[in-house]
Amino acid sequence: MRLADPLSPQYQTASLEVSPCLGEPLIEMANIVKTFKSAAGEFTALKGVNACFYPGEFVSVVGKSGSGKSTLVNMLTGIDHPTSGVVRVGETRIHQLSESRMSLWRGRNLGIVFQFFQLLPMLSLVENVVLPMDLCEMYPPAEREGRALELLRMFGLEGYAHSLPDAVSGGQQQTAAIARALANDAPIIIADEPTGNLDSRTADGVFEMFKNLVRQGKTIIMVTHDSSLASQTDRLMILSDGELIGEHVARALSSFPHKRLLWIEHHLHRQHILAGESLTAQGAFPYGLLLVASGSLEVSFDQNRNAGIAPVILRPSELLTRYDLTQMGDAISGLRAAPAGEAEVLSLSMEDFEQWMNEFPVDREKFKARARQLQEKWSQAEPQAAATEGA
Numbered sequence: 114m115r116l117a118d119p120l121s122p123q124y125q126t127a128s129l130e131v132s133p134c135l136g137e138p139l140i141e142m143a144n145i146v147k148t149f150k151s152a153a154g155e156f157t158a159l160k161g162v163n164a165c166f167y168p169g170e171f172v173s174v175v176g177k178s179g180s181g182k183s184t185l186v187n188m189l190t191g192i193d194h195p196t197s198g199v200v201r202v203g204e205t206r207i208h209q210l211s212e213s214r215m216s217l218w219r220g221r222n223l224g225i226v227f228q229f230f231q232l233l234p235m236l237s238l239v240e241n242v243v244l245p246m247d248l249c250e251m252y253p254p255a256e257r258e259g260r261a262l263e264l265l266r267m268f269g270l271e272g273y274a275h276s277l278p279d280a281v282s283g284g285q286q287q288t289a290a291i292a293r294a295l296a297n298d299a300p301i302i303i304a305d306e307p308t309g310n311l312d313s314r315t316a317d318g319v320f321e322m323f324k325n326l327v328r329q330g331k332t333i334i335m336v337t338h339d340s341s342l343a344s345q346t347d348r349l350m351i352l353s354d355g356e357l358i359g360e361h362v363a364r365a366l367s368s369f370p371h372k373r374l375l376w377i378e379h380h381l382h383r384q385h386i387l388a389g390e391s392l393t394a395q396g397a398f399p400y401g402l403l404l405v406a407s408g409s410l411e412v413s414f415d416q417n418r419n420a421g422i423a424p425v426i427l428r429p430s431e432l433l434t435r436y437d438l439t440q441m442g443d444a445i446s447g448l449r450a451a452p453a454g455e456a457e458v459l460s461l462s463m464e465d466f467e468q469w470m471n472e473f474p475v476d477r478e479k480f481k482a483r484a485r486q487l488q489e490k491w492s493q494a495e496p497q498a499a500a501t502e503g504a
């Protein structure tokens with residue numbers, strides 16, 4: 114069997130590694146499937162996406178072109194309907210709203226930046242920014258233009274306020290579109306590649322602006338191609354072929370191609386362990402790869418073979434492979450949740466891991482090199498300090 118096994122029937126039950134929703138999410142996507150039907154046939158662009166977004170978070174969504182990012186954004190904004198599944202924003206199940214209530218709801222609650230800026234060509238920049246305030250009757254009419262000018266000034270566009278979009282550069286149009294998204298002071302900003310058409314200085318300025326808005330309490334979901342911007346947000350979501358890669362897989366295995374991460378996602382097993390409880394019988398490691406999803410995992414080494422080596426604590430998004438243990442002489446004496454609280458671990462079986470390694474020998478070398486580095490680090494760690502060391 115090849116790693117990238119086509120798996121259509123599986124996707125309804127997939128998303129093994131979607132993080133469970135903690136606390137009260139502001140936005141929840143539950144089992145979103147989107148199938149496009151055309152003369153050429155059907156195409157499923159989102160295959161059962163589950164995701165939560167929390168108030169005040171800055172989340173970036175990345176993925177190859179065609180992976181479903183814009184489709185996902187259109188589900189969140191209500192611009193397009195899912196084939197099945199529910200999107201809840203605050204108290205509202207948005208796809209149950211009528212068209213007219215939806216556009217009012219959208220205008221008041223969401224600031225949207227589209228991938229391809231959509232300023233109205235017959236309106237000046239300032240008129241474009243005033244428009245959402247007019248449509249949703251936000252702010253007293255006499256204040257709207259002043260507010261729009263203030264927003265344009267924030268982006269250095271005050272000199273172009275009365276120009277038509279065509280008379281300014283693409284970057285300036287995009288910046289004006291961002292100003293327009295802020296017009297109604299909506300609590301949620303959804304931006305589809307907002308910096309895609311900007312030079313790097315303007316892009317950095319926009320990103321700083323977004324960070325400021327998050328500090329002021331806004332929630333931002335930003336699709337981006339720019340991995341350096343993505344890495345600066347609170348959380349990264351990877352879409353691959355219409356499926357979301359779990360947060361821990363994305364973080365722990367970020368150097369592998371998205372297709373491989375998706376395969377891992379489909380083969381992971383999830384286990385809960387109570388505080389202090391052992392995951393396996395003493396000394397056993399019946400996994401290829403183990404990844405901590407929550408809580409922490411304590412690995413202790415057999416002191417007959419690894420005298421003086423202190424237990425290692427693995428925290429969320431940290432992993433252990435069987436090569437790490439082989440390197441340590443295959444001698445562990447314990448694998449348990451730390452006494453402080455329960456833990457959740459994700460694992461790949463020995464067989465699945467072996468299949469991956471056989472198919473991609475380069476990956477095997479990567480993991481083996483990592484194991485050698487870990488052995489060195491663990492062997493040198495002071496017993497007390499080891500409790501704070503991850504992998």
Ligand code: ADP
Nearest residue numbers: 149151156158177178179180181182183184185
């Ligand atoms: P991304 O934004 O990640 O580049 P999209 O969400 O735009 O990807 O598209 C995901 C997939 O869905 C692509 O293969 C695209 O061709 C397809 N798709 C998007 N919109 C439509 C549509 N209206 N009709 C048919 N296929 C579509």
Ligand code: MG
Nearest residue numbers: 182183184228
């Ligand atoms: Mg797109």
